[in-house]
Amino acid sequence: MHIPDGFISPKVYVPAYAGAFALWAWGLRRMRVRLREETIPLLAVLTALVFVLMTIALPFPGGTTIHATGVALLAVLFGVWTSFLATTLVLLMQALLLGAGGITALPINALAIGLLGATAAVAGYRCLRGWNETAALVAAGWLSVVLPAGVVALTLGIQPLIAHAPDGTPRFFPFGLEVTLPAVVLPHLVVGVGEGLLTLFVYRLVGRWVRG
Amino acid sequence: MITVEHVSFAFPDGPPVLRDVSLRVRDHDRIVLLGTNGSGKSTLLKILNGLLYPTEGTYRYRDQVITAHTLRDAAFARRFRRQVVYLFQSPDAMLFNPTVGDEIAFGVRQLGLADIDDRVHGWAERLGIEHLLSRPPFHLSGGEKQKVCLAALLSLEPSVLLLDEPTAQLDPRSTGWLVDFLGDLEVTTIVSTHNLSLAAELGERTWILSEDHRLIFDGELGEALKDRDLLLQANLMHAHRHRHYHIHDWD
Amino acid sequence: MRDRIFLGLYLLWVVLLTSIHDVRFLGTAVVAVLLLSGRRAPGLLRRALGTFLWFNLAVTLAYLLSTLVRGNTSWSFVALINLRVAALTFSAFWITSRINILSALSFSPTLVYLLTIAYSQIITLRRVLLNSREALRSRTLGPLGFGDLYRHRAGVGAFLFGRGLRDATEITQAMRSRGFFDDHR
Numbered sequence: 001m002h003i004p005d006g007f008i009s010p011k012v013y014v015p016a017y018a019g020a021f022a023l024w025a026w027g028l029r030r031m032r033v034r035l036r037e038e039t040i041p042l043l044a045v046l047t048a049l050v051f052v053l054m055t056i057a058l059p060f061p062g063g064t065t066i067h068a069t070g071v072a073l074l075a076v077l078f079g080v081w082t083s084f085l086a087t088t089l090v091l092l093m094q095a096l097l098l099g100a101g102g103i104t105a106l107p108i109n110a111l112a113i114g115l116l117g118a119t120a121a122v123a124g125y126r127c128l129r130g131w132n133e134t135a136a137l138v139a140a141g142w143l144s145v146v147l148p149a150g151v152v153a154l155t156l157g158i159q160p161l162i163a164h165a166p167d168g169t170p171r172f173f174p175f176g177l178e179v180t181l182p183a184v185v186l187p188h189l190v191v192g193v194g195e196g197l198l199t200l201f202v203y204r205l206v207g208r209w210v211r212g
Numbered sequence: 213m214i215t216v217e218h219v220s221f222a223f224p225d226g227p228p229v230l231r232d233v234s235l236r237v238r239d240h241d242r243i244v245l246l247g248t249n250g251s252g253k254s255t256l257l258k259i260l261n262g263l264l265y266p267t268e269g270t271y272r273y274r275d276q277v278i279t280a281h282t283l284r285d286a287a288f289a290r291r292f293r294r295q296v297v298y299l300f301q302s303p304d305a306m307l308f309n310p311t312v313g314d315e316i317a318f319g320v321r322q323l324g325l326a327d328i329d330d331r332v333h334g335w336a337e338r339l340g341i342e343h344l345l346s347r348p349p350f351h352l353s354g355g356e357k358q359k360v361c362l363a364a365l366l367s368l369e370p371s372v373l374l375l376d377e378p379t380a381q382l383d384p385r386s387t388g389w390l391v392d393f394l395g396d397l398e399v400t401t402i403v404s405t406h407n408l409s410l411a412a413e414l415g416e417r418t419w420i421l422s423e424d425h426r427l428i429f430d431g432e433l434g435e436a437l438k439d440r441d442l443l444l445q446a447n448l449m450h451a452h453r454h455r456h457y458h459i460h461d462w463d
Numbered sequence: 464m465r466d467r468i469f470l471g472l473y474l475l476w477v478v479l480l481t482s483i484h485d486v487r488f489l490g491t492a493v494v495a496v497l498l499l500s501g502r503r504a505p506g507l508l509r510r511a512l513g514t515f516l517w518f519n520l521a522v523t524l525a526y527l528l529s530t531l532v533r534g535n536t537s538w539s540f541v542a543l544i545n546l547r548v549a550a551l552t553f554s555a556f557w558i559t560s561r562i563n564i565l566s567a568l569s570f571s572p573t574l575v576y577l578l579t580i581a582y583s584q585i586i587t588l589r590r591v592l593l594n595s596r597e598a599l600r601s602r603t604l605g606p607l608g609f610g611d612l613y614r615h616r617a618g619v620g621a622f623l624f625g626r627g628l629r630d631a632t633e634i635t636q637a638m639r640s641r642g643f644f645d646d647h648r
Contacts (some may be wrong), residue, residue: 004556006517006548007522010481028573032529037644041634043579048584049627052592053620057586070620089576089577095555095584096564103555169537171484172544201617206624263636286645293642303586305633306641308580310565322642348565350583364641 003156005104007173009163012155016107023115024088025083034079046074046082047089054090058194066191068198072144075118075160076125076203083121087114112151117144121199137203141196149188153180213400214260214372219269222256225299229255231425232269233312237400239371244411244433245404247421248447254301256421257374260402261298294323297365301376303357311319312352312360313334313345319368325334334365354387375403379410412437420446461462466567480550486539489546496553503560511552519545580634587624587630595619598622 005153031039051072058067076082095102103108121140127138157177159171173180221230230252234407237243238262253384258264259271262278271278273296276288283289296375300306302454304394309315316332336342339359344352349360367374375394379387391413402454403414411433418436428446429436436442443449476627497504523541530536568574599615626642638644 002546004478004518006481006544009482010478013481014478015541038635038641040573040576041580041638042628042631044580045584045627045634047577047581048588050621055589056592056616056620058616059609089581093578093581094558097582103474104481104551122635128496135597143495164482169535169540171540174522174540174544175529175599176590197613198617198620201613202620202624203620205617258527258636263640289645290642293640293645298637298640300633300637300640304583304635305630306637307583308576308638308643310579312576318643319641346592348579388625 003102003152005102007138007159008104008108008155009159009172010104011096012163013107013157016111016127019111020088023111024036024085029083030081039197042078043082043085043089046078046086047093050074050086050090051093051142057119058198063122066139066194068195069113069117069144070198070202071113071117071123072137072141072195072199073202075144076140076199080115080118080122083118084110084114087118108155112148112155116151117148120144120147132199138193138196138202142198145188145192145195146185146198149179149185153177153184153189156184158181159162160173213239213274214234215272216259217270217272219259219266219424221252221259221264221267228425230259230266233421233427234269235427235430237402239400240398240457241400241402241417242415243402244415244418245402245421246406246408246411246418246436246446246448247404247422249381249408251421251423251446252425253406254261254376257298257376257402257404260372261296261374262292263298270457274361278295286337287309291324294368295371296374297368297370297372297377298374299361299365299378300357301380303354303361306361306364307349307357310348311345312341312347314348314351315360316345316363316367317355319364323368331367335367337364338366352379355389356380358386358390366397366399370399372400372402373397375407377404379405379407406448408443426454466562466564466592467570469558469562470567471571473554476554478589480547480554481596483516484543486542486546489543489550492550493546493553496557500553500557507553507556507560519548537593584627584630588627591626592619592622595622 015206028039031043036044053070054067057063058066058068069087071083071087074086077095088106091106091114092108116185120143124143125136125140128139152179156173157175157180159173163171165171175183214235216233216235219230219233220228222228233256243258245253248387255264259266261274262283265271265278266282266372273292276282276292278292278429283292307315309318313332313336314322316335317328320328320331332345333342336345341356341359342362345359352360358381378390384389387410391410394403394414405411407415411447416433417429417431418429418433420436420442422428422445429439429442482488483489497508500507523545523576526541527536565575568578595615
């Protein structure tokens with residue numbers, strides 16, 4: 001979800017950074033407790049993996065291609081904190097290596113995709129796997145895309161409310177929730193299906209041997 | 213200096229990787245570890261480097277048994293890791309510092325010495341990579357990366373240098389360079405390879421691991437290379453239908 | 464040290480650009496960054512525009528459409544939002560080309576190690592991905608159905624996973640072999 005810098009007010013991204021920093025520190029500590037030595041190499045490798053997986057184009061009906069994130073897969077296999085930290089690093093690397101920029105959107109994307117998306121994926125997976133594992137995996141993938149889309153839509157949609165000139169003209173993103181929610185969330189309802197399918201297929205291939 | 217007594221190794225729930233291996237290493241030995249792929253060479257080297265621990269038997273370095281427990285002693289671990297170093301087959305696995313200089317300095321810094329820069333430059337010069345010191349290691353060639361790793365390891369001034377198939381990814385010129393370089397070192401070296409034609413240039417003694425993961429030869433390299441039956445048995449050599457035997461140079 | 468300071472200044476600059484809602488200030492900022500880039504300005508301009516042109520165009524047009532109808536168009540907003548995005552994006556491209564990121568982040572060795580290893584792995588895994596794409600192309604006689612394509616992608620994804628995890632173990636061992644973890648105990 002590449003939002004160029006300049007559409008989000010510091011009133012949003014500064015607190016987001018503050019919150020994100022605290023959570024990153026906490027997440028790293030939790031990982032170290034569980035993994036000890038392997039934390040750094042594993043996290044780095046998973047970051048690279050997500051980075052490269054994101055470049056894989058998934059064909060979609062209509063001749064388009066979409067790109068999956070692999071966040072749900074990561075979350076289900078390695079846990080929410082690993083997913084959060086790896087996603088953050090990927091966003092950081094994308095900002096630094098690919099198109100420089102996006103530094104103001106980074107904490108929001110990290111929290112929305114890496115933390116919330118991962119949590120939703122794990123929650124969905126755990127709820128449904130007792131009933132049907134296939135559905136659980138697809139749901140995990142779908143949720144990992146749709147919920148963050150909602151958060152991003154929310155972030156953009158509230159800009160006119162919280163940051164505007166005294167006469168009411170917007171200063172950042174100019175459209176409210178009534179526009180952003182459908183505009184952002186609806187397409188992602190479809191993208192989420194592709195992510196869900198990818199999560200399902202790759203998990204089936206690697207899941208057993210990773211968890212062992 | 214090193215004694216390995218009846219060591220066996222298998223991963224949990226996995227098949228045996230090493231079976232009842234016993235051997236000794238003396239100071240300044242130059243040993244070539246021969247064996248076909250899957251015979252257990254890397255595993256043996258990792259056991260010697262205290263990265264894996266025998267499931268049976270003991271490994272002693274300078275009379276100290278090496279186990280997960282003994283390596284938990286920070287002071288001992290430091291001494292051990294300084295004296296016994298390992299060059300991984302893939303240099304990518306070893307490089308984790310942002311520049312070549314940092315990579316070499318990493319080891320030196322751990323020694324707590326004062327003249328870090330001099331040492332770094334010194335080793336970089338000896339390895340012919342001084343011009344790369346400020347570069348990040350990612351985009352170097354395979355041979356250059358390997359030199360960076362060697363500089364980083366040798367800067368610790370170790371007693372034992374373990375090398376896992378160091379010529380597997382190298383071009384002929386780099387291979388020649390490496391052979392000469394290793395020949396000039398005053399360190400005990402144990403080099404693993406499955407390339408027979410290079411073996412003679414890498415050491416005087418040899419250990420041969422069979423496909424069955426046992427040590428089937430421990431002795432003079434020259435003798436082993438003349439023993440066709442041994443080499444066939446170890447799958448280090450093949451026989452065509454033409455009914456003559458010769459050694460191929462494959463890399 | 465120099466890189467760290469520059470990074471810090473850049474971050475302050477970002478906050479400034481998003482806090483001062485003055486068209487002249489932002490316009491000056493855009494010009495200033497372009498001038499600072501000297502000869503690299505055209506390249507910087509081209510690459511940076513590529514990242515925000517379409518999005519901004521879409522937002523601007525949508526805004527104009529919705530407000531012209533109601534008659535409450537604020538042209539200063541249109542200028543403001545576009546200049547701000549331009550200033551921020553140009554600045555971001557400028558700073559990344561001027562400083563060594565790893566050196567700027569050296570206040571956190573963990574972060575530097577993570578980024579270094581990750582970057583190295585990205586190169587390795589990308590090569591694997593490229594090979595698998597070429598392999599598929601060389602084995603494909605005609606158009607493939609969705610099922611086949613997804614299976615291939617999943618297969619590649621799984622292979623990358625396995626490769627990555629194996630590499631993680633090797634890297635951990637290599638770091639342990641060099642005493643990395645002994646220090647940090």
